[in-house]
Amino acid sequence: MTPATTFAGRKVALFGLGGSGLATSLSLQAGGAQVIACDDNPASMARAQERGIATADLRGADWSGFSALILAPGVPLTHPAPHWTVDLAKAAGIEIIGDVELFCRERAKTAPEAPFVAITGTNGKSTTTALIAHILAQAGRDVQMGGNIGTAILSLEPPSADRVHVIELSSFQIDLTPSLAPSIGVLLNITPDHLDRHGTMENYAAIKERLIQGSALAVIGVDDEPSRTIAARHMGPLVRVGVATQDADGLTVRDATVRGRSGEAIADVFGIGSLRGAHNWQNAAIAIAVAQALDVTEAQSDAGLRTFPGLPHRMEEVGRRGRVLFVNDSKATNADSTEKALTAFHDVHWILGGKPKEGGIEMLEPLFGRVAHAYLIGAASDAFAQTLAGKVAHTRCGTLDVATHEAAKAAALSDAPEPVVLLSPACASYDQFKSFEDRGDQFRALVRGLT
Known part of the structure; x- marks a missing residue:
């Protein structure tokens, strides 16, 4: 744990008692603050009480006694409307911050030179965060990985000069971190997302840019227009790091080879199953840039790349049956994410559908030629069938178990060298599953059960 001592002796309000909220409450208490916590869920309030955290209905609290409101990142700050605690905090004239801000203040107070790598972007954050942490750990560094x-x-060990914190940050977290100033700030990409929480694309991009503005060194993927502008x-x-965009002042990637400013090859990610596709080539190049800045050798970076196991539900190879490869990309909850997966394969038996996102899958039409057959599940089936009509052979399967068996059967009959059964839904999971993790876990279990 990192005790948050910057509010020692003061009283703070905290709203949101999920995992990060509990950790924040305990960190503040360990640092000497008096915490009054609240949540809309009575069960969460009860769990906090069991951990020794004082709780109360903040609607009736005397806000003049609070020094700050610590807000969980999932609670609306501005859009579609501020949460009621935000209105009360503003009326009381107190600051509204999150757990990452508490960490930043603690770092500034106790170990301002402690290495702190912060990663954001619309897609690829988790893979890049895990890859950077893996490379550093393989190089023998003391690494703490967490955040989003x-x-x-605040559950991680405290910052220190010989410990590297590698932290994934969502736009929600950045919005609650006014003093964010990492040693290295990474911006992967920006595409439309979370506009219900930020109002406009301009607001969303501006929040992402704040991470870069405060960084001692910025590493930016320049394959999309908003990121290039930043x-x-x-x-x-x-x-700068580009795959589709060549940039003489940065790193570029061509055919899975990462090249430096002078065009020299500095890494080859060809054949690394956990880093398939051009988007993962960019992730690898960005990880190498971060590792270089932290004095990791080229040989150490290469060893880290080749031993990286990947992350569950993100282009995860979950099995083979003969020539057929099964890939779990359940984390692809929008068409932009699914585009990355389709680009990485040919002869794809594509399982897609769920709770649809705005825009559907129309943007994926240029990649339909890679799809041998599509298997539709969930609420988006009718809309996706209309988009695919006359362009991609497809079957309405309804449920994931039917789709997996149908796709496996058809892929086994393919003449392709490596047919792929790909779960990349381009949809949220909540129509049939608890989460994208639940969806991916069920797919993995179905693949293991195939005969």
Whole structure:
């Protein structure tokens, strides 16, 4: 745990008692603050009480006694409307911050030179965060990984000069971190997402840019226009990384080879199953740029790349049956993510569908030629069938178990060298599953059960 000592002796309100909220409450208490916590879910309030955290209905609290509101990142700050605690905090004239801000203040107070790598972007954050942490760990560094990727930042060990924190940050977390100033800030890409929480694409991009503005060194993927624009106006030290975009001032990737500013090959990711596809080539190049900045050798980076196991539900190879490869990309909850997966394969038996996102799968039409057959599940089946009509052979399967068996059967009859059964739904999971993790876990189990 990292005790949050910057509110020692003061009283703070906290709303949101999920995993990060509990960790934040305990961190604040360990640092000497008095915490009054609240959640809309009575069960969450009860769990907090069991952990020794004081709880109360903040609607009736005396807000003049609070020094700050610590808000969980999932709670609306501005859009579609501020949460009621936000209105109360603003009326009381107190700051509204999140757990990452507490970490940043603790780092600034106790170990301002501690290495801190912060990663954001619309897609690829978790893979890149895990890859950077893996390379550093393989190089013998003391690494703490967390944030949006799973482990709450204040549950990690405290910052120190010989310990590297590698932290994934969502736009929600950045929005609650006014003093964000990492040693290395990474921006992977920006495509439309979470506009219900940020109002406009411009607001969303501006929040992402804040991570870069405060960084001692910025590493920016320049394959999309918003990120290129941010890179062009950035005034500090910068490494640009491009796959589709060649940039003489940064790293570029062609045919799975990462090349430096002088065109020299510095890494080859061809054949690494956990880093398939051009998007993962970019992730690898960005990880190499970060590793270089932290004095990791080329040989150490290469060893880290080749031993990287990948992450569950993100282009995860979950099995083979003869020539047929089964890939779990359940994390692809929008068409932009699925585009990355389709680009990585040919002769794809594509399982897709679920709770549809705005725009559907129309943007994927240029890749339909890679699809041997599509297997539709969930609420999006009718809409997706209309998009695929006359372009891709498809079957309405309804459920994932039917789709997996039908796809496996057809792929086994393919003449292709390596037919692929790909779960990349381009949809949210909530119509039939608890989460994208639940969807991916069920797919993995179905593949293992195939005969």
